[in-house]
Amino acid sequence: MDHKIGVYIDTGYGIGEALDIEALMAVANDEFNVAVCKADSYWSEPDKLDVIKKDASEHGLTAVVIAGPSPRLFQQEFTFQGLITERVNLREHVVWCQPPNAEDTQMLAEDYLRMGITKASKYEDRAPFIEPVEKAILVIGGGMTGLTAALEAAKAGYQVYLVEKEPHLGGWANRFHKVFTGKPPYDELSDPPIQDKIKAVQAHDKIKVFTGHRVYKISGAPGMFDVMIRPDGPWIERLVQKQNEWLAAKKAKEAQDKGEPEPAKSSQEEVAVVVEEEPEPTEFPFEQVRVGAVVLAAGWRPQDASVFENLGYGKYPDVITNVQMEELAAKGKIRRPSDGKEVSSVAFIECLDEKTEHPWLFSSAVGCLVALKQAQYLRKSNPDGRAYLFYDNMRAPGQYEKFYQTMQDDPGVFLSKGTPESVSNGGAGLDLIVKDTLLGERVRLNVDLVVLSTGMVPMTQDSAIVNLQYRQGPFLPVNPYGFNDSHFICFPYETQRTGIYTAGCVRQPMDFASCEMDATGAALKAIQCVELVSQGKAVHPRAGDESFPDIFITRCTQCKRCTEECPFGAYDEKPDGTPMPNPTRCRRCAICMGSCPERIISFRDHSVDMIGSMVKAINVPDEYSEKPRVVVFICENDALPAVDMAGINRLQYSPFVRFIPLRCLGNINMVWIADALSKGIDGIMLIGCKYGDDYQCHFVKGSELAAYRMGKISETLQRLALESERIRVHQLAIDEYMTIPKLVDDFMETLAQFDPNPYKGF
Structure with missing residues (x-):
């Protein structure tokens, strides 16, 4: 899509004193022929914002590029109705970390402006994914946590379906003698307040209760979950057996992929006797409901x-x-x-x-x-x-x-x-x-x-509970103890299945007072989910993002990488292996975009072509100038804030690096590496979140996937006759900004041992 672009360069914050603003404007006008290019101080002020809006109206602008402070600031001010906004960081990434009025500092600023304008020109005009959604909420579990979640959602005006496997509501609270009050003076105990809660739930006209029932299966996606609820019975044992067989096969495949020996069968498995069971009836009593989100409050059992x-x-x-x-x-x-x-x-x-x-x-x-x-x-x-x-x-x-x-x-x-x-x-x-x-x-x-x-064993350790009909299986991913595996600090309620939120002791060990608070939080997240999904927006962590993956399906080779590598189960599969995206399950991490060897997955504001074009927009000096160029792909969640903090603290590092933020390091596509090297870029660094058991990646395994892919880059480098040391991968916590100068400078020293990239000038 052709865009009419306006460029607005901020001269405040010391930018005007450190850079040649006229030269920057020449880049926008002469190289890109933009419709409008203006320079002034503090474009975030109301009167300056009015200038941008007026220009957009008079010149028919479809996109604006704001070159100034970090894009993490003034987001609300620089959001314009009907306009694409791209931000270029001249403050933290240029003038606050480089010497003023230096040639290399100027070249750095000009490259960032080139990349910003190029990115804005590549935005696609694509409407958000909006489908009719159901805003009802399913609560699984009728203990203290489930009852509280159901009441809170119902009080907010949402229809609630509460499913409890036992014949009566109340859970463990019915069996406990005393509980902590969770109120001052905190040194007394009280009777469990469960009976009042049960009566309130049973009396509420927006709560439908199913006791003695279980969730047989959940299919669909947030806003469109189809839930089959069945009376409890022997079928649950057969279902759990099937789940365990699936889980065992999954673990065996993972071990095989890692080259680990297959675990030996136990003696019980060796002598297992096949018992003839009655076949599952084809017809059985059930109730089907459609919901927009799920609160999983299934509780715990004693160790x-x-x-x-x-x-x-x-x-x-x-x-x-x-x-x-x-x-x-x-x-x-x-x-x-x-x-x-x-x-x-x-x-x-x-x-x-x-x-x-x-x-x-x-x-x-x-x-x-x-x-x-x-x-x-x-x-x-x-x-x-x-x-x-x-x-x-x-x-x-x-x-x-x-x-x-x-x-x-x-x-x-x-x-x-x-x-x-x-x-x-x-x-x-x-x-x-x-x-x-x-x-x-x-x-x-x-x-x-x-x-x-x-110990308190979460019920998710014993069975899937939610029984998802997903390509990636019926279970929610759990940690080694069986509790929900989530980004514990940033997104405690979120599971790796969008629209399903855990609360109470299925999430972590808690007392009753904590369970009540936790249930309220999970209910609010479920409400947020159904409301944002109804508007075609992402829930988290890119809350409000209206983009979604678009697949050029005719070029799909059914390699299954997107369906297997998505951490959130956003893709199902047709029988032939063709991916079936579920946009409302998507977290917009774009890991699938990085996994696709055919480069056929894109987002309207984040695509293989867009990032590749940004790399190609960098001005690479010839080898005789002895000015190397390094591209650093960074995660926008932890690494980008860390680089911003380095600038805020005026930490100096090499002016030869160009940072390119990505939604997640896992969305890096190998073609960008090839594009950069063939362009003449001397080195490539990837900086992502910490991964492992105590991972900090907002998208669970994106950083780990990127490191794995880079481990197989040697073939590409050999084809280009380049050294493998030209590519380096780092993990960085958000508070480790002070290490950035050393990371960059050490890499520059490594590159200094090699000749310039022989592809410069091509």
Whole structure:
């Protein structure tokens, strides 16, 4: 599409004093023949914005290029109705990190302006993806979290479908004796407020409740999820079996791709007997609903305590879990399971996982709080009772420190760092031996009851729950502990499936008060999702983005890279392998664009041609000038802010680098590397987010994918007769801006060892 472009160069912030503004205007006018080119200070001011709007009206502009401060600033001011806006960073990336009035500084600014105008000229006129959507919300789970999420969404005016697998609502709150209030003074307990919540849900005309039901399957996409709800029954076992078979096959394929040996089958698998089951009926009772978003509040189950046989669990009836202790306390006086005698002493064992590799033996703040709470049960039930808490790390987050202090002040509560070594029959009670890790001595106690702090296992560990009909399978991606795998800091509620939000203990261990707050947050995210999807906009992290992937399908080779590499399951597949995009599932990361070898996936404001043309717009001096050129592709989420911070802190680095921001480093296409090298660019650096188990990538694995692809670039370099060291990949956290000068300068020193790119001048 041909655009009439207006260029507006900011001379404020020291830009006018550091650069030759007339020369910059000559680049816009002479090289690009733009419709309007003006220079003035502080274009973000209201009167200057009026000038831009007037020019757009008088000259029929379709795009404007603002050259000045970082595009991360003044976003609202530089948003014009009906106009494409492209920003060029002359402040943080040029004048604040380079010496003023230097030839190389001027060349840097001119190249950034060339790239900005080129990018603006490549925008496509494409309307957002808008389809009729359903704004109802599905809530899975009828415990404290699910009930709260349903109420909050219904109060906001949205239809809610609440699905609970048990015959009654309430979940664990029905079985707990007392809960934390989450309110000042934070040192008291209260009855679970669950009955009032159940009554409110049942009375609300916008909430339809399904008890004794499960979600059989979910198909479609945000705004258009089709949900089949079935009464609970034996079908769930067959479904879970199929899911486990799918998951095992997936893990085997991943291991094969990594070159790892296939895991050996267990003895149970080797001697497994095939049991004939009745076939799944073709007709069964169900209810079909369409929703726009899903809140997954399926909750948790206690960890299997049989792994604590060494501490007497299963051998001695008076060695119990914290869940069993809760049930004993709910009956009134706390009595020993073995003989019904009233308990006068209890040992609580916390943080059982510190020296073990068992995957579920993780400690949490919730476990510590529960032990403190149950110690108070004993003291209230029996004023002469004694509670012993042994822990490795005592955690009482936030205001719960006040409850911890209250229990510390209780003369009948004893707290000590210690590791349990054994539990044995002590005649009148149980003999517990604990190694005091602070003093290095062993402590022997005789107690009536030993309570083990077991972990909270999210229900997503056992089955898919949501049962998605996605090409990438029925499960939500989870972390090693089975909790939802999300960008924990920036997007805690979001799962890797757009429109599905986790809340409560399926997301992380929480107490009831935290679950209520978490449910409110997840309900708000679900509402945000249905509203933005109805406008054809992305939800997160590029909230409000109206672009979506467009595929030139006739050139598709069915390689399946886009469907396999998308972290969010945005693509399904036809039987022949042709991708089927679901625009409302898309996060707009453009990883699929980088994965496509045929370069047939594009966005209206981000395409292979657009970025490639920006690279080609860089002015590459001939080899005799000894001015190398380096292109640095950077992630817009972490690396770009870090580079901005380097400029704000006036950190100096080589003027020969040109930063090109990408939506995610994972959307880098190999053709850009070839374009840059064939253009005569001397080196290419990629700077993305940290990846690994504790990843910081907003798009989960984009940075990791980029590093993997660059590991296979040697063939392209050999074809061009170039050294592999000309390409370097780095991981950078958003707060590591101070390392940027060293990263750049070290790379420049490496390039200095080689001859200039032989393709200069071609």
